[in-house]
Amino acid sequence: MQTSGLTLEPPGVASPATLAVAAVTFLAALVLYELFAYRKRRSMPPGPFRWPLIGNTLQVPQVHPWLTYSRWAQVYGNILHLDALGQHIIVINSAKVAHELLDKRSAIYSGRPHLVMAGDLVGFDSSLVMQPYGDKLRQQRRFISQDLSIATLPRYCDIQEAAARRLVLGVINDPGSLESQVKMSIASIIMLVTYGYTVKNAEDHFIAQAFEMMDNFVLAIVPGTWLVDIIPPRKCCFDCSEVSILMGPTAVKYLPSWTPGATFLKTAKAWRKHLLTTNWMMYRWSKENSENGTAHVPNLCASVLTEMEGKVTPQLEESLMWAAATVMGAGLDTNVSTILSFILAMLRFPHVQKKAQAEIHAVVGSERLPEISDRPSLPYIRSVVTEVYRWLPAIPLCIPHALTEDDVYNGVFLPKGSVVMPNVWHMLHDPAIYPDPDAFKPERYGGLDSEMKKVTDLAFGFGRRACPGYHFAEGTIFSVVATVLATCDVVPVVNEHGQEIIPDIRYTTGAIIFPVDVKCTFRPRTEQAKAALVDSAATLL
Numbered sequence: 001m002q003t004s005g006l007t008l009e010p011p012g013v014a015s016p017a018t019l020a021v022a023a024v025t026f027l028a029a030l031v032l033y034e035l036f037a038y039r040k041r042r043s044m045p046p047g048p049f050r051w052p053l054i055g056n057t058l059q060v061p062q063v064h065p066w067l068t069y070s071r072w073a074q075v076y077g078n079i080l081h082l083d084a085l086g087q088h089i090i091v092i093n094s095a096k097v098a099h100e101l102l103d104k105r106s107a108i109y110s111g112r113p114h115l116v117m118a119g120d121l122v123g124f125d126s127s128l129v130m131q132p133y134g135d136k137l138r139q140q141r142r143f144i145s146q147d148l149s150i151a152t153l154p155r156y157c158d159i160q161e162a163a164a165r166r167l168v169l170g171v172i173n174d175p176g177s178l179e180s181q182v183k184m185s186i187a188s189i190i191m192l193v194t195y196g197y198t199v200k201n202a203e204d205h206f207i208a209q210a211f212e213m214m215d216n217f218v219l220a221i222v223p224g225t226w227l228v229d230i231i232p233p234r235k236c237c238f239d240c241s242e243v244s245i246l247m248g249p250t251a252v253k254y255l256p257s258w259t260p261g262a263t264f265l266k267t268a269k270a271w272r273k274h275l276l277t278t279n280w281m282m283y284r285w286s287k288e289n290s291e292n293g294t295a296h297v298p299n300l301c302a303s304v305l306t307e308m309e310g311k312v313t314p315q316l317e318e319s320l321m322w323a324a325a326t327v328m329g330a331g332l333d334t335n336v337s338t339i340l341s342f343i344l345a346m347l348r349f350p351h352v353q354k355k356a357q358a359e360i361h362a363v364v365g366s367e368r369l370p371e372i373s374d375r376p377s378l379p380y381i382r383s384v385v386t387e388v389y390r391w392l393p394a395i396p397l398c399i400p401h402a403l404t405e406d407d408v409y410n411g412v413f414l415p416k417g418s419v420v421m422p423n424v425w426h427m428l429h430d431p432a433i434y435p436d437p438d439a440f441k442p443e444r445y446g447g448l449d450s451e452m453k454k455v456t457d458l459a460f461g462f463g464r465r466a467c468p469g470y471h472f473a474e475g476t477i478f479s480v481v482a483t484v485l486a487t488c489d490v491v492p493v494v495n496e497h498g499q500e501i502i503p504d505i506r507y508t509t510g511a512i513i514f515p516v517d518v519k520c521t522f523r524p525r526t527e528q529a530k531a532a533l534v535d536s537a538a539t540l541l
């Protein structure tokens with residue numbers, strides 16, 4: 001429509017001139033933002049090419065990310081930086097840097113990343129493993145470390161040995177049940193120690209609930225999976241007093257659950273309900289049954305409650321409930337993964353198996369089954385266990401830490417709020433430190449605990465967040481490894497043509513990894529060994 005030489009547009013439609021001005025303004029803002037960001041980034045660690053606005057979001061690897069980070073280490077060095085929509089990610093590829101930052105400066109490297117899906121929505125942020133560093137965390141860690149300290153651990157050795165023996169007997173009788181037997185054996189140890197609960201069988205309701213909770217946890221924390229974690233309402237990436245141009249008003253987590261594309265809200269609701277129901281159910285079971293004498297004591301919950309001498313506040317009780325739940329969650333998959341990796345190693349490296357069996361035979365003999373107290377006398381078995389941690393670390397990228405203050409390391413700026421991921425896999429496969437890193441060679445430690453410690457110092461985490469279950473886990477894994485090797489040959493299954501099937505080295509992806517398709521037969525080495533297992537399974541807990 002033309003009037004007096006002016007062009008009038010219908011209401012709501014911008015003129016080309018307006019659009020042009022908007023586009024130029026947007027581009028100018030983008031250039032300014034990028035220039036500003038570039039100045040800040042120059043002093044940060046190097047990393048792959050970063051796209052305007054989205055940064056490295058599309059490059060953050062989703063499958064076996066530790067392998068990609070390991071390749072990037074060749075290009076960018078030991079400490080690299082990614083920017084995922086304004087979230088800084090620092091990947092550490094060197095043991096030295098990890099120890100200098102995460103151990104020596106642990107006062108500012110002990111936070112955990114804020115995850116909207118796993119934390120705010122599902123509720124895992126109340127569990128010890130995801131809590132920010134602070135009083136609540138310290139209290140929960142204290143509950144665990146007082147119950148699982150080196151001094152108190154001997155009281156749980158019988159439980160660990162009995163479970164290892166039952167596991168071996170179960171697999172001898174039914175080789176196809178390897179994975180479920182390992183899960184059940186580990187769950188039975190953790191449930192007894194944490195809650196005093198005796199697992200009845202593989203279909204036990206408590207076990208099913210606990211593993212489902214872990215499955216949900218592992219899915220909830222996978223980076224890049226959940227919309228809410230990709231578009232968080234976030235402060236500016238470089239200056240916490242400014243609001244990022246990426247932020248917008250998108251508080252996706254507040255959308256109603258019927259919003260198209262927001263099915264994660266329904267998932268989160270279901271997982272939250274499951275998490276709270278499971279954890280309170282097990283805690284209450286323990287409390288009631290430890291009091292009435294039905295539960296096995298000592299157990300973590302009962303010990304802490306006894307020590308409080310009836311002065312249990314609701315806050316303390318909730319804290320204990322989460323500490324116990326975290327022990328259960330943290331102890332399940334890590335141990336299952338490690339034991340399956342051990343079996344895989346024995347199948348692929350039978351000469352190691354022979355050497356380990358010879359050591360047990362020489363030290364323990366064949367008249368009795370090995371015990372955890374034999375550990376100091378069995379350096380080769382300790383080396384086998386250590387080599388499993390190195391060869392296939394259960395948590396290859398550790399659990400991410402968060403940096404709570406700005407920091408400078410060797411002239412490089414590391415901003416507050418960064419997610420810090422130690423690439424433990426790379427550190428443990430560095431050929432300069434571990435020659436021929438894919439080979440399973442317990443000899444590489446020369447039987448020296450000081451060399452083995454270099455591995456466990458990485459595989460069990462760092463600083464104030466280091467695994468509080470380390471000594472306990474060492475007992476469980478040692479007991480399984482020594483019992484298997486003392487009593488059985490771990491041999492491959494054979495196919496219909498009589499050919500042996502040696503599993504490939506393949507594993508899942510995710511925060512905790514598992515070798516896949518590990519199948520084997522446990523062939524009793526002697527009738528006497530099998531009889532000893534039967535006898536002990538009948539008499540022990």
Ligand code: HEM
Nearest residue numbers: 129327330331334335399459460461462465466467469473
């Ligand atoms: C082979 C077995 C295990 C491995 C490889 C392992 C490894 C780890 C690693 C790497 C971390 C993260 C540390 C960090 O953030 O720096 C961790 C945390 C943790 N682990 Fe373990 N762990 C194992 C078994 C256990 C067991 C049996 C328990 C309990 C009895 C346990 C309890 C915990 C807890 C509660 C945390 C969270 C600590 C925190 O966030 O402050 N772990 N573990």
